[in-house]
Amino acid sequence: MRAPYRIGLLGLGHVGGALARRLIEDGERVASAAGRPIILDAIAVARPQGRTAPASLVPADALLKRPHLDAIVELIGGIDPALTYICSALQSGLEVITANKQLIAARGPALAQLGPLRFEASVASAIPIVETLAETLAADRINSLMGILNGTTNSILDAMAAGADYADALADAQRCGLAEADPSADVDAHDPAAKLAILGMLGFRRRIEPSQIERVGIRGLDQRQLVAARERGFVVKLIAAASMTGPGIEADVRPRLIPDDAPLARVAGAMNAISVDAAYAGTLVLQGPGAGPDAAASAVLADLIRAARGTPASAGALLASLADQPVATITPLGLQTPFPAVP
Known part of the structure; x- marks a missing residue:
């Protein structure tokens, strides 16, 4: 099996918590699907005091500079500071997986020009409509x-x-x-x-x-x-x-x-x-x-598995092609x- 695919998680709310549980409780199934283990390396939250977490809690800036990461999963939502974090991650050569519909709708084409961007969970949670439009009906x-x-x-x-x-x-x-x-x-x-x-x-x-x-x-x-x-x-x-x-x-x-x-x-x-x-x-x-932590986490995990396999981020590439239109x-x-x- 290939080397682990290491991720940093921005946000540990309902969806982030559901994703962390899946990675831990279904780790073997996830590794089998991805062809390599997917490891939750560290988590950044707004208020870490007194929090327990399934991985190291670090400030967001430190998370983005953490060595050996392959991807950042952004689950904090909204435009700022998510935009700053995603730009920084993509410019550092990391892949980004997000459920942030507001940000993808407003800035998706420009962000996707910076690097591999995946966002299946941004629309209709567990329904694979992003993949359907970008791949199946390409x-x-x-x-x-x-x-x-x-x-x-x-x-x-x-x-x-x-x-x-x-x-x-x-x-x-x-x-x-x-x-x-x-x-x-x-x-x-x-x-x-x-x-x-x-x-x-x-x-x-x-x-x-x-x-x-x-x-x-x-x-x-x-x-x-x-x-x-x-x-x-x-x-x-x-x-x-x-x-x-x-x-x-x-x-x-x-x-x-x-x-x-x-x-x-x-x-x-x-x-x-x-x-x-x-x-x-x-x-x-x-x-x-179309809603609920487990449904959204399922879509995020699908993107993570595609990233770990090395599957091109086709939906992101499609958005990037629209940036200059x-x-x-x-x-x-x-x-x-x-x-x-x-x-």
């Missing part, structure tokens, strides 16, 4: 993408359709850990817009600025709208959708009416689903857990979309 032509990319709002909408009002459904989601204390990233559709930008760049091979994607969240929905939709044979889902329209791209995120016999209508709770319409492969629908013109979806917006 020679195909993607016509459109549509899906449910936020489990928090999907759970809230399910509760509202069952009779809860928005405030109660949100409070329940917060109590069970699905929604943050500040839920704006989810309920105002920033989160699915960032994910849609990443998928659009991979699928359409065009540089997309997430702020150009029109967003309509779920704050303004009334529970009575969802009940009325159900009585008419529809369910309301927060749909992220994009399609190629010649030189431009149509894309938006908004609540839409889905016929109750459509596949997306049956996506419940925190599940995610993505429908990809490809010129040659046809319509593919990928569905699975002008930003694509984005307009909201036209009338041809199969699912109307909620009136």
Whole structure:
């Protein structure tokens, strides 16, 4: 077996903890899949005092300078200081694996020019949509993408359709850990817009600025709208959708009416689903857990195994190829979309 693949971990929250457990408890299985052991060498956390950890706790700056590392796994989220750490790691010759959708959507092409960047966990957690677009469908032509990319709002909408009002459904989601204390990233559709930008760049091979994607969240929905939709044979889902329209791209995120016999209508709770319409492969629908520490850690580990095997970071290379492109013109979806917006 080859020499161990050594990693440094930035962040030991829920996802980082789940990843560390997998590396320790399933070490033999991971080594067999990767062709070499994957060793968690050190961890950087914001407040190390009193923390117990499965590897040495060091400051982030020290982690990035640690000898013999092969890769950095960034799981702290947000733009700063994650951007600084990732730039430093890539410029030092390390691979980077991240789940940071906000950073990949905003800076992915520029970062990927610096070195091997992997980000399967940035969209839809355990669903391998990044690999599917970058590898499986690399020679195909993607016509459109549509899906449910936020489990928090999907759970809230399910509760509202069952009779809860928005405030109660949100409070329940917060109590069970699905929604943050500040839920704006989810309920105002920033989160699915960032994910849609990443998928659009991979699928359409065009540089997309997430702020150009029109967003309509779920704050303004009334529970009575969802009940009325159900009585008419529809369910309301927060749909992220994009399609190629010649030189431009149509894309938006908004609540839409889905016929109750459509596949997306049956996506419940925190599940995610993505429908990809490809010129040659046809319509593919990928569905699975879109949230949760174990699901996200599974996607991070898949990237780690590919890195340890020496598999090229194809999704990162694709983003890097877009860095010098002008930003694509984005307009909201036209009338041809199969699912109307909620009136």
